[in-house]
Amino acid sequence: LNRRLSGMGTTIFAEMSALATATGSINLGQGFPDTDGPEEVREAAVRALREGRGNQYPPGPGVPELRRAVAEHQQRFYGLTFDPDTEVLVTAGATEAIAAALLALLEPGDEVIAFEPFYDSYAACIAMAGAVRVPLTLRAPSFRPDLDELRSLITPRTRLLLINTPHNPTGLVLEPAELAAIAELAVEHDLLVVTDEVYEHLVFATGHHPIAALPGMRERTVSISSAGKTFSFTGWKVGWVTAAPALVSAVRTAKQYLTYVSAGPFQYAVAEALRLPDGYFDTLRADLLRKRDLLADGLSAAGFRVFEPAGTYFITTDITPLGEKDGIEFCRSLPERCGVVAIPNAVFYDDTEAGRSLVRFTFCKQDSVLTEAVERLARL
Ligand code: PMP
Ligand code: GLN
Numbered sequence: 001l002n003r004r005l006s007g008m009g010t011t012i013f014a015e016m017s018a019l020a021t022a023t024g025s026i027n028l029g030q031g032f033p034d035t036d037g038p039e040e041v042r043e044a045a046v047r048a049l050r051e052g053r054g055n056q057y058p059p060g061p062g063v064p065e066l067r068r069a070v071a072e073h074q075q076r077f078y079g080l081t082f083d084p085d086t087e088v089l090v091t092a093g094a095t096e097a098i099a100a101a102l103l104a105l106l107e108p109g110d111e112v113i114a115f116e117p118f119y120d121s122y123a124a125c126i127a128m129a130g131a132v133r134v135p136l137t138l139r140a141p142s143f144r145p146d147l148d149e150l151r152s153l154i155t156p157r158t159r160l161l162l163i164n165t166p167h168n169p170t171g172l173v174l175e176p177a178e179l180a181a182i183a184e185l186a187v188e189h190d191l192l193v194v195t196d197e198v199y200e201h202l203v204f205a206t207g208h209h210p211i212a213a214l215p216g217m218r219e220r221t222v223s224i225s226s227a228g229k230t231f232s233f234t235g236w237k238v239g240w241v242t243a244a245p246a247l248v249s250a251v252r253t254a255k256q257y258l259t260y261v262s263a264g265p266f267q268y269a270v271a272e273a274l275r276l277p278d279g280y281f282d283t284l285r286a287d288l289l290r291k292r293d294l295l296a297d298g299l300s301a302a303g304f305r306v307f308e309p310a311g312t313y314f315i316t317t318d319i320t321p322l323g324e325k326d327g328i329e330f331c332r333s334l335p336e337r338c339g340v341v342a343i344p345n346a347v348f349y350d351d352t353e354a355g356r357s358l359v360r361f362t363f364c365k366q367d368s369v370l371t372e373a374v375e376r377l378a379r380l
Contacts, residue, residue: 004127011120012347016331023335026365026373028295029343031168031313033364037232038273038280045236045269054264060256062090062240062267069271070240077200078210080218086245089252092262093237094198094226096255099125101194101222101241102162104254106131110159115145117348117355119168119196126162134158135350140318140358141307143170147181154185160192161185163211166199169345169360170316171309173203179211187216192247198226198239201281203311204289212242219244222251227270229313230284232364236266288313288363291370295363298374304359313364316345320357322380327359338376 001009013030020027036042048054054063061067067084074080082088091097098121106112108130114122116135126133134153136145161182165174174182186193193211200208212221226239239262241251295315296306305318324330327344334340345358363370 004130005124008124008127012343013120016341016343019332019335020341023339023341025335025339025341026369026376027341028361028363028365028370028373029331029341031229031362031364032234033232034366034369035232038276041231041233041269041273041276044272045265048265048268053268054266056264058261058264058267060261061252062088062261063264063271066090066238066240066267066271066274069274070242073274074210074242077208078213080210080213080242082242083245087242087248089241089248089255090262090267091224091239091241091255092259093228094196094224094239095121095237096258096262097224097226097239097241097251098122098194098196099128100251100255100258101224102126102129102131102160103258104250105192105194105222105247106159109157111155111157112160112162113150113153113158114162115164115167116350117169117345119164120348122162123350131159132157133350137349137351137354138167138170138172139354140316143167143172143307143316145174145178145182147178147185150182151185154189154191158189158191160194162194162196164196165211166203166208166309166311168199168312169314169343169348170307171312171314173206173310174209175206176209179209180214183211183214183217186220191220193217193221194224195221196224198224198229199312200225201230201284202288202313204285204292205310208311220247222247227266227273230281231270231273232284233266233270236270237262238266238270291363291365291367294367295361295370295374298370299361299377302374302377302380304377313362315361315363317359317361318357319359325357327355327357330359338380340373340376
């Protein structure tokens with residue numbers, strides 16, 4: 001393994017999901033639903049397979065039906081207009097979009113400011129691009145970014161701001177005023193913004209605000225999303241990028257040599273999913289809100305300090321009130337102690353002290369599974 005990737009051996013998600021399987025534990029670690037997405041979307045994939053749509057290499061930028069559906073979705077929910085031919089790119093999940101964007105846009109030595117805790121692929125992709133990550137640490141209890149600190153982190157080498165709202169793992173949702181301040185800094189310092197919005201439909205109170213909609217941002221923002229979260233098909237790995245033509249063209253160049261294309265039949269099915277009526281999105285959110293409260297109440301009753309998330313399907317907790325200090329040790333022993341798997345937030349920090357006692361649980365599971373998990377955790 002080369003120096004860029006040293007220390008990045010196995011992702012925490014792979015490690016913890018393997019531990020869940022090996023010990024037969026309830027897996028509240030890796031974020032994937034235990035119920036598949038809408039039947040009609042699954043049937044659309046089956047139909048595409050049977051009809052031979054997408055069984056051979058689809059077009060590199062993605063099938064036109066999906067690119068049109070992505071553009072329509074951006075218009076319908078955010079009033080943003082994108083040309084499906086020049087401003088939309090289909091990727092193999094958001095993960096590939098992140099990789100292709102960073103590999104395409106960064107020069108070696110460029111600095112990237114990103115919220116810490118980081119989703120794990122950010123650090124790896126910044127490293128693969130030979131760039132330097134500069135963390136802006138989000139701190140408990142609010143996890144709100146300190147925008148003065150953000151300003152102070154900008155140097156002549158800063159090239160890009162990598163933001164994520166709703167934020168994994170904290171559940172932070174950036175407010176319009178925070179987005180406006182970030183946008184102003186980007187314009188003032190002529191920075192690119194890559195924004196990971198995979199949880200755009202999992203915002204419980206305030207609604208999702210894409211930074212691309214703000215003044216001066218349309219030309220400098222690469223927005224990323226994915227069907228995995230919104231439609232509960234994490235295994236399909238269909239994601240997308242929307243951006244101005246020059247940026248999409250750059251990201252497409254990198255993407256061509258990573259995967260060339262992602263699975264064809266699923267792209268046709270996701271095109272149908274993006275056109276589901278508003279009721280689908282409302283029900284998804286309402287169900288997850290109920291699950292959030294179920295898990296949050298259970299974790300509080302079990303003695304965890306709970307930081308209520310405004311978005312995503314994750315809850316970050318502090319284990320200090322349980323007499324525990326180290327989230328990594330806690331998560332490694334949890335399956336044996338009570339048959340539950342969680343993720344230690346420390347692995348998403350450079351400043352491991354800031355995340356040492358924090359542990360993340362996902363609530364995208366059936367109510368009965370969440371109830372059983374909190375009963376087990378209460379016996380700790
Ligand atoms: N970004 C964030 C913040 C995530 O939590 C995830 C995990 N699903 C991804 C990107 C990756 O998404 P995908 O599965 O579509 O590659
Ligand atoms: N995004 C998912 C999570 O945070 C995991 C995806 C993955 O395993 N790479 O749990």
